[in-house]
Amino acid sequence: MGVERLTEIAAPGAGAARIGLGLAAVGRPAYINLGRDRDLPAERPVEVMRRRSHELLDAAYAAGVRYLDAARSYGRAEEFLADWLRDRPDAARDVVVGSKWGYTYVAEWRTDAETHEVKDHGVETFDRQRELTDALLGDRLDLYQIHSVTPESPALTDPELHARLAGLAAEGVTVGVSTSGPRQAEAIRAALAVEVDGRPLFRTVQSTYNLLEPSAGAALAEAHEAGRAVIVKEAVANGRLTEAAERLPEALRQVAEETGAAPDAVALAAVLDRPWVTVVLSGAATMDQLRSNLAAADLRLDESRSARLERLAEPPETYWRHRSELPWA
Numbered sequence: 001m002g003v004e005r006l007t008e009i010a011a012p013g014a015g016a017a018r019i020g021l022g023l024a025a026v027g028r029p030a031y032i033n034l035g036r037d038r039d040l041p042a043e044r045p046v047e048v049m050r051r052r053s054h055e056l057l058d059a060a061y062a063a064g065v066r067y068l069d070a071a072r073s074y075g076r077a078e079e080f081l082a083d084w085l086r087d088r089p090d091a092a093r094d095v096v097v098g099s100k101w102g103y104t105y106v107a108e109w110r111t112d113a114e115t116h117e118v119k120d121h122g123v124e125t126f127d128r129q130r131e132l133t134d135a136l137l138g139d140r141l142d143l144y145q146i147h148s149v150t151p152e153s154p155a156l157t158d159p160e161l162h163a164r165l166a167g168l169a170a171e172g173v174t175v176g177v178s179t180s181g182p183r184q185a186e187a188i189r190a191a192l193a194v195e196v197d198g199r200p201l202f203r204t205v206q207s208t209y210n211l212l213e214p215s216a217g218a219a220l221a222e223a224h225e226a227g228r229a230v231i232v233k234e235a236v237a238n239g240r241l242t243e244a245a246e247r248l249p250e251a252l253r254q255v256a257e258e259t260g261a262a263p264d265a266v267a268l269a270a271v272l273d274r275p276w277v278t279v280v281l282s283g284a285a286t287m288d289q290l291r292s293n294l295a296a297a298d299l300r301l302d303e304s305r306s307a308r309l310e311r312l313a314e315p316p317e318t319y320w321r322h323r324s325e326l327p328w329a
Contacts (some may be wrong), residue, residue, distance in 0.1 A: 003174045003229045004205040005095045006144065009066045010229075018272055021060040021290075022233065022281040026053040026326035027070065027077025027304030029157055030111040032326040034239030034246075040287040046076060046109065050249055053080040056290055060282070061088075061153045063294050067096045067279045069206075069231070071147055072129045073103030073117040074141035082136040091107055097140050098204075100178055101129040102155070116328055121146060121155035125277045144168060145176040151186040154270040155195060166196040167202075177202030178233065182316035184208065185219035208233035209274075211241060211252065211267055211312045217274070232271050232280040237319075238326055241267040242289075251308045254261075261299050263291070268296035270309050 029044035070077040085092040107113035181185045194201045205223045207216045209232045242264040256263045284290035
């Protein structure tokens with residue numbers, strides 16, 4: 001039901017329902033988004049972050065957002081989301097809930113941890129994390145994705161894991177993948193080819209796509225044509241396409257001034273303009289960011305402005321190297 005419901009609520013013209021809320025930035029005290037020293041208080045105990053996540057969830061839902069995205073590695077994001085769903089049964093019946101497995105959060109709620117998350121796509125990690133997700137989200141989980149698949153990931157070739165995932169799909173949970181890295185297109189196409197008993201296993205694809213890193217675009221269009229739902233993450237490049245950027249790309253600044261929109265809204269609108277996008281995620285950590293992100297649903301870019309923005313693209317290797325150097329804060 002997850003993919004059908006997601007496609008239904010995020011149909012073209014659905015306004016804010018084409019924007020989802022991702023909880024990576026508020027489910028844990030540290031993340032790699034720029035400007036967190038301004039977005040969040042210096043002290044970030046669990047209850048402060050829980051309250052912030054609930055405020056954002058309330059505002060997003062009131063504005064029409066209907067896809068909510070968490071992950072096992074987002075600290076306590078699943079827990080915060082589960083609490084919110086429990087306390088708001090009407091909203092719980094209305095939204096599509098996605099989470100991800102494959103990274104384990106190991107920072108123990110410290111911002112200065114040497115390592116924040118550890119990746120493993122093996123069967124044992126799936127079994128362990130699936131049990132933890134089920135304990136929190138239960139039958140409210142609509143979509144379970146493998147977190148950050150790359151072409152060399154064993155998740156693309158492991159028949160035992162595929163059987164486990166097919167079993168989960170048989171229970172009614174949509175199975176998907178998310179991708180990362182400079183070879184996203186290759187990983188997407190490999191995922192599209194995976195079948196169990198003659199049926200496609202992965203029904204959704206979540207990938208990084210933005211004005212600086214559009215290299216997965218053709219593969220995502222193929223996924224859409226093949227009937228998969230396409231979810232776009234990191235549409236503002238972890239803050240590089242927002243006011244938080246130390247140096248905002250000149251073309252983005254100019255288009256923002258011409259349209260009267262904030263840079264982040266322009267960046268999100270450019271993604272929403274792609275006909276193969278089902279949902280684009282907001283990773284807002286503040287109410288102002290959320291309001292600005294949601295303004296993208298009503299922003300239209302003409303061909304001339306779109307063409308200028310498309311010239312911002314970087315080589316994928318350059319983009320991902322820069323991303324890997326962003327500090328956790």
